[in-house]
Amino acid sequence: MEKKTIKIIIIIAAIVILTLNGAIIEKKREGNVYSLPSLPKPIAKEYVLITSAGQSTDAYIVNDIANKLMIHNYFMPQAKENNLESVNTLVFVVGYSELGEKLHGTSYEDEKKRIVKLLEKSVEENLVVITIYIGGKQQLEENTKGLLSLIIPNTDYLIGTKEANGDGFLSDQAKNNKISFTLINGVNDLSEPFASAFR
Template sequence: MKRKFLRVVLFAALFASIIINMPFKDKNNTKIFTLPGLPRPIAKTPIAIISAGQSTDSYIIHDISNQLMLRSFFMPQARDTDLKEVNTIVFVIGYSSLGMKLQNISYEEEIERIDKLLEKAKNDDLKVLTIVMGGEQLDNRTEQMIRLIGPGTDYFIGLRKSSKESILIELTKDEDIPLTLVDKVNDIIEPFASAFR
C-alpha cells in the first residue's frame, strides 16, 4: 500500500515539475517562459555585458550580474576584437541620443559595431542573451536594434506592457526564441540567472 502511495506521489511530483518548467504558448503561439525563466541553463560565463544604443540600462544588468556573482566583463562599447575570453554576449538594448553623444558615436557606427559583434558570436559559437528594458519611447532606433539583434539571440528578456513587448513577441514567434516577460526591472534577476544555472 505504501509503495503504491509513493508511486502516485512521485508521479504527481514529476508531472507537476514538467508542467511548471514547460513553456506555454500564448495566443500568438510564442514561447513565453514565465516563472522563473528557462528550465535549464543555456549559457556559460564569462559574460560580456554590452550596450546596444548606449542607454544606461546596461549598468543595471552589470549590477544584477554582480549580485548573482557571475563572472562578467562590463564592456558597454565593446568591439568584436575586444571579446577574447568570453562565452556569452549579453546585449542590453536601448537607444539614447545623449549616450551616443557622450560616446561620440553616430547611429550608423553603433549599428556597424553591433553587426560585427553578432558576426563574432556566430563565428565563435557564442551564446547571445538580449535584454530590453527601455529606450526613448518615440524613437524607432531601439526597435531597429531589436530587429537587428533578434535573429541572432538565444534568449530574450523584456518588460511586460512596455512599448517594446509586441516587437519581442513578434520576433520570438518567428525565430522560436525563448522569451521571458517580467513586470518590473527587479524581476529580471531570476530569468537572467536561469540562463546560467
C-alpha cells in the same frame, strides 16, 4: 463660498485624483504579474561580456545585477569584436539614448555597425547571445526597434518588459525567430530569468 476657494479645491481634487489614478494603474500592472518563466536549463556559460546596444544607462543596471548574481562578467558598453576573446556569452542591453551615444562619441549608424560585427564574431565563435530590453513602451521607438530587429535574429534568449510588449513587437520577434522569451513586469524582476540562463 468664494469662487477662488472653489477653484483651489477643484485644482487640489484634480491633483489628488490624478495621483490616485496613477497609483491604481501602477497597482493594476503589479497585480497582473506575468508568471516569470525561467529557462528550464542553463544555456549560457561564464565569462560574460555585457555590452550596450544604444548606450542607455540600462546596461549599468544589468551589469550591477550580474555582479550581484556573482556572474563573472566583463562590462564594456562599447565592446568591439576583439573583446570577445575568452568570452562564452554575449549580453546585449538594448536601449537607444541620443545623449548616451553623444557622450561616447558615436552615432546610431556606428552603433549598428559595431553590433553587426559583434554578432558576426559571436556566430563565428558560437557564443550564446542574450538580449535584454528593460525600457518601457515610449522608449521602444524606431531606433530601439531597429537595434532589436538587428540583434534578435541572432539571439538565444530574449528578456523584455510587459509594458514594452504592448503592441506585441517583442513577442512577435521572438516567435518569428523561434527563441526563448521572457516577459518581466519591471527591472526588479530581471534577476531570476537572467540567472536562469547560467544556473
